Amino acid sequence: MAIENSIVVPAYHEKLNIGPLTKRLFAALGNSDSKITELIFVDDNSQDGSVEEVEKLKKEGYNVNIIVRTTERGLSSAVLRGFQESKGEYLVCMDADLQHPPESVPDFLNKLRKHPFVIGTRYAAGVGIDKDWPLYRRVISGGARILAVPLTTATDPMSGFFGLQKKYLTSAKNIDTQGFKIALELLAKLPLPKDQPIGEFPYSFGVRTEGESKLSSKVMIQYLQQLKDLYVYKFGASTIVATLLALVVLVLLVLSSLFHAIF
Numbered sequence: 001m002a003i004e005n006s007i008v009v010p011a012y013h014e015k016l017n018i019g020p021l022t023k024r025l026f027a028a029l030g031n032s033d034s035k036i037t038e039l040i041f042v043d044d045n046s047q048d049g050s051v052e053e054v055e056k057l058k059k060e061g062y063n064v065n066i067i068v069r070t071t072e073r074g075l076s077s078a079v080l081r082g083f084q085e086s087k088g089e090y091l092v093c094m095d096a097d098l099q100h101p102p103e104s105v106p107d108f109l110n111k112l113r114k115h116p117f118v119i120g121t122r123y124a125a126g127v128g129i130d131k132d133w134p135l136y137r138r139v140i141s142g143g144a145r146i147l148a149v150p151l152t153t154a155t156d157p158m159s160g161f162f163g164l165q166k167k168y169l170t171s172a173k174n175i176d177t178q179g180f181k182i183a184l185e186l187l188a189k190l191p192l193p194k195d196q197p198i199g200e201f202p203y204s205f206g207v208r209t210e211g212e213s214k215l216s217s218k219v220m221i222q223y224l225q226q227l228k229d230l231y232v233y234k235f236g237a238s239t240i241v242a243t244l245l246a247l248v249v250l251v252l253l254v255l256s257s258l259f260h261a262i263f
């Protein structure tokens, strides 16, 4: 049967999560959807036994593959590489570490058949973030989310759980592949149809039990760089300079009124 769905998973040092994710995903899909779904891990030469783990799962009959990159690193570029090598029309990206529940993929795919782009959201009624997710991560994620508000209507553009119909990816241009925030980049730059809204898929964000997060200060700086570029892309450099100048003038006015009021 022809492959319709491709689940792409960026993975770096995720050997212990590969088996549980594969088994839970295909169990959730059931017999008929498993036949039309492929799972692709994109690993950046972890050399931790991830390749052997995938080979074992393949022998057990799972439709799973692993692409090993040796000259590139990074979450966003890994996702795009997986999308490029995929066979399906319906592309889903999710993390390897089970923070995105594999059991929600069948419902996610149903939604993706009705929307050009679907983004998983932790900010909706009845869902949320596991109470054990560290406070500092909540603060970083919340701050990053606020900074992205002018760029997209999505409630959770920081999400690494998203999907799109492949036909819209082929016209993607100037995609920045640095850092972690590939969903935000695609939402801002893909020529998605104006009359079809993006789909929001509520889900509860779990905690990692195996391996470690790869979020680093370098990734955060890459995000700020990406934001700057997206602001310029969307609003133009001159509008941003004018807005910053207006903000400086406003702050100076407020300070001078305070000064007069006090002295």
Ligand SMILES: Nc1nc2c(ncn2[C@@H]2O[C@H](COP(=O)(O)OP(=O)(O)O[C@H]3O[C@H](CO)[C@@H](O)[C@H](O)[C@@H]3O)[C@@H](O)[C@H]2O)c(=O)[nH]1
Binding pocket: 009, 010, 011, 012, 013, 014, 042, 043, 044, 073, 074, 075, 078, 094, 095, 096, 097, 099, 141, 158, 159, 160, 161, 180, 212, 213, 214, 215
């Ligand atoms: N190939 C590859 N994969 C990577 C790399 N860096 C991270 N990954 C993979 O990308 C996924 C997410 O990385 P984590 O390190 O688990 O990220 P996180 O800190 O938990 O962040 C998650 O939550 C954010 C929302 O706050 C999401 O934005 C982010 O995408 C991710 O889902 C994991 O499967 C991880 O192995 C890399 O350089 N190369």
Ligand SMILES: [Mg+2]
Binding pocket: 095, 097, 099, 208, 213
């Ligand atoms: Mg994680």
